[in-house]
Amino acid sequence: MKLQQLKYIIEIVNCGSINEAAKRLYITQPSLSNAVKELETEVGIELFIRTPKGITLTVDGAEFLGYARQVVEQAGLLEQRYLNKKPSRQLCSISTQHYAFAVNAFVNLIKQSGADEYEFTLRETRTYEIIEDVKNLRSEIGILYMNPFNRKVIKKLLRENRLDFHPLFTAKPHIFISTQNPLAGRQSVTLDDLQEYPYLSFEQGEFNSFYFSEEILSTVFRKKSIHVSDRATLFNLLIGLNGYTISTGIVSADLNGDNIISVPLQVDDHIQVGWIANHQIRLSHQANAYVNELKHVIQEYGLPLQE
Template identity: 40%
Template sequence: MTLQVLRYVIEVAACASISEAAKSLFISQSTLSTAIKQLEEELGIVLFRRNNRGVVLSPEGEDFLQFARQIVEQANYLENRYQQKKSSDMLFSVSTQRLPFAVRAFVKLMETIDPEPFDIAIRECPTYEVIHDVEAGRSEIGVLAVQHQYLEIFRKLLHSGDISQHKIHTLSPYVFVRQSHPLARKNALFIEELKQYPFITFDQGKNSGSHFTEEIVFYSQLDKIVHVSDRCTKIALVRATDAFSIGPDLVNSNGDKMHAGQQEICAIPLAGQSEQLDILWIKKTSRPLTTTAELYVRLLEDHVRRCFDAMPGRQGC
């Protein structure tokens, strides 16, 4: 049984004649008769009975026709839905580590393309999943913050997956604490000053080591470590406790629009460390960028540079 045969049954029922249905379907009468007969044999029922005016549905045929119409209508809906999307809708997906500037660029993308039909997606996920999404074609763009010392490891990993990388900028790490934190008034912070406070870091899952994180981690130098899987939890813990985070950016710092005026979180330069983070976007080498992806990359580059320009001195307090 196929969709085509179901359409044959519907047309024969509408025309009450195999010859007329064959004309309407642009097939021969013998082809149509054979298809109907094979379906009846497959189901073990009689769908049509002949009379002197053509054919009429049997009781089993009436019942079958109801379900056939439902199936064909659903199939037509699916075909129309995705054929229209192919021709008119913008389709775009980006996977990113938990990086606020990647989200802000996505927000700007939505504002820019708002008048047009679109179907777009953003996934915040661990580093390994970002790379896998791009390699598998699930996302057109991936956004990564990579510790500079591990950049060569990433180059080899990406190359093996036919993925090209494009560096946007290098950002220095900041310490993020709440405004009422005992260290919030410092102009710069050393790791030694942070040892007594909990360090909030992203969990990268079982597939990744510390070199896969979008942060600069100091596990060997810190005594209290809390692993979280998402940005909302990290922000909530930093806001509500004396815990701290280290990274290039965090929502509610650097004048983020979503929390303008609240200034709940301070960004303070991390002193005494030479580690930096290279901000990259990645794509499948063999896949040209769509117009929407090109627009997102431009917006992303703009937001990363804004983050860099805001770096000197303390932020957000």
């Protein structure tokens, strides 16, 4: 077993493809495939499941990757200490639902890293894809919510994929609206108040189940409904069409400007936001740093942390 082979495995997982990893490693695809097969033969386990759509880690492969990352990280520290090598390029990938606080924490992570070279990835994506990303270790951490409606389904899916949910905070539902919306001056609103306004939500692609919706109350009928795929479009439509969406109530003026506000929604429900990770894998230094930044940002917004 060679250190280079461990680096190969890590790069394949980061890319999600042997072909793409070979390009980034500047070696041929057959050479990389042979290196993986040799390592699998040596350790006596299958690391990847190969399908026409690409590769995914096996259960043994996920456990192996956790150890491989630790070894490569420690080897890098040894090289810095005794061979005077510069710190290795820092890597970290996060997948999240569309939350401003997750972006705030990511910004803080990069500022605090102090690295000369880094390659960080933040994916604002669909709920099912967040789970898939963390399951296949394309991302170390995923951020999503649970509530009484989707909890059983989401927990079952996490359990089947050997993922753990770590609560961060629980929030009461709010609507996000433009400061020009007629409801902007209200202390709170009801679902009846919202009937004539366009409802905005994030589309979930082929896994468009109510249980995967990023917004609670996904089964409520709306006369006017618009699905979007990114946060910037959603906020533009909130302003342009006097629309609304439902979320945690955390609005970042730094990221979203001063044109969007939150108003409490009078419903008997709650939103518990947390992070997920593969329970077989020890988080990297950067992933742990990101979790700490998440907690710091959440506390800045005045929300009590859950442990």
